[in-house]
Amino acid sequence: MVIDLLRCVGCNSCTVACRAEHGTPANVQFNKIKKYEIGKYPTAKMKFLPMPCMHCQYPPCLKVCPAGATIKKEDGIVLVDENKCIGCRACIVACPYESRHFLWDIKGYYPGNLPTPYEALKHKKFDRGTVVKCNFCAHRLEKGRLPACVETCPAQARYFGDLDDPESEVSRLIALHRGTAFRPELGTEPSVFYIKG
């Protein structure tokens, strides 16, 4: 995935689309936007950093999982098998990108925490006491569709494709705009790149 930081306006559409797609319980956001500030008054600027799971080439979460619940598919997508997860949260401690969430409880967003009918349907796939994370909408990719956050972004700041293919749009964008990963010094080799197109 490639995210154009110049195009991102921090509207949180990706966050909402992700939540709608996965029906995540309250307080669980697979896709978040970090807001931060640079500079000092009067030249201070608000910046936005969209952060899905980085689907690292060398995921620390995979290394520390004692139950083999974290898997990396051949296409590079890092997934959690909720049927194997023992809920030790070692992956949450290890992830340097805050991309993982523990399902402390499965609650809705609305008053009384009662789920809406849609939420109730989606919540069925979540198992309390396990860890969940962004899966690049693997179920949509199987159908040839783009991840919900990419499809929804009104600023078209997100691009999705095959990083192994040098001719793909994402590879060309990274090469053209000198795309960088977030915290590359950690050696995790994320599959999410940021550009300033």
Next chain:
Amino acid sequence: MNLIVVTAAAILTAAGLIAYLVQLRSGLTATGLHDRFTWGLYIQGFFFFSALAAGMLVFIALVTLFSASRFWPLARMSSAVSFSCLIAAGIMLWADLGKPFRVFRILFSNNFSSPMTWDFYTLLLCVLLNLVYLSGVVGTGLRAAAWSVICLAAALVFIMVHTLFFLSREGAGFRSQPFLALDTLVQSLWGGLAAVNLVAAVSGLAEKSLLAALLVFTVAAPMPLIGSSIAAATGAKDKTHQNQSKKFILLHLFILAVLLAVVAERKIDLAGSAAAAVAVLVLLAVFLEKAHLVGRYQHNPTLPLPFSLFEEAPAYRPTYVEWMVAVGSGGLCLLLSVVIIGILEHVR
């Protein structure tokens, strides 16, 4: 006396069990944990009990390896306490899991890049080694030497694995430095020796030599902290960490002063009861160190500045359920220790 201790320990264990059943029903929301502070009192307790158990195992292994027959009765009792500590540690780990009934998946996943896998295997190995020792089949000679070497290796691996848990974390101040492994090792040996001294004092086997050994480790214990404090002062950007290490160093120095006064006491009977008090003080210091170790790594936001600019330092307050489970684990540890020592004496 034993009946009172057993009754009190049984009550604490029952209270812990009830609290755990509450947690089992409501999930880990019964704890004060959250995504930013994901390991709390349970993991602190796990590290604490593990450290004591492994430290005691080192003592038992050395006594067996060097055929120090004078300490054999104490080693057998220490083995009972070490075994009980391991059970308590296992319970703390179990209580921390979101899906505790899947814990044995660790045995079959074979992910040896995970510190927790090593932890699980070494914990089981230490339990097994204690059981072998308690069964009396170790004996003397080559078999005893082989058991001791395996035991020593297992205990030391068990201790050192705990330094790997937070390897990926940054910004942990004076804990994020090369002294961490040495600190973990010394704290474990210090705590283990304090527990041995406590067992000796309670069972009337107190000796000046044991106190002297505790004194040596009391001198050694603050060394990694002093080293790490210097490392933090010279390398860390956040200077607030230095004050935290100072608190620990002061606590260690206080214990050292008390211990020196106890060792200077000529009457061993008085020294015995005073040694028990010092041992409890050392155990408290080790628990505080473990609590700080776990807390410190989670205190700072995961993301560096400026990305974590608007994030507050995560607060964590253990709930009554967590305290009850922790106290219950301690109660079970005490109960098992008394019962196993009673059985050993009966068998003898």
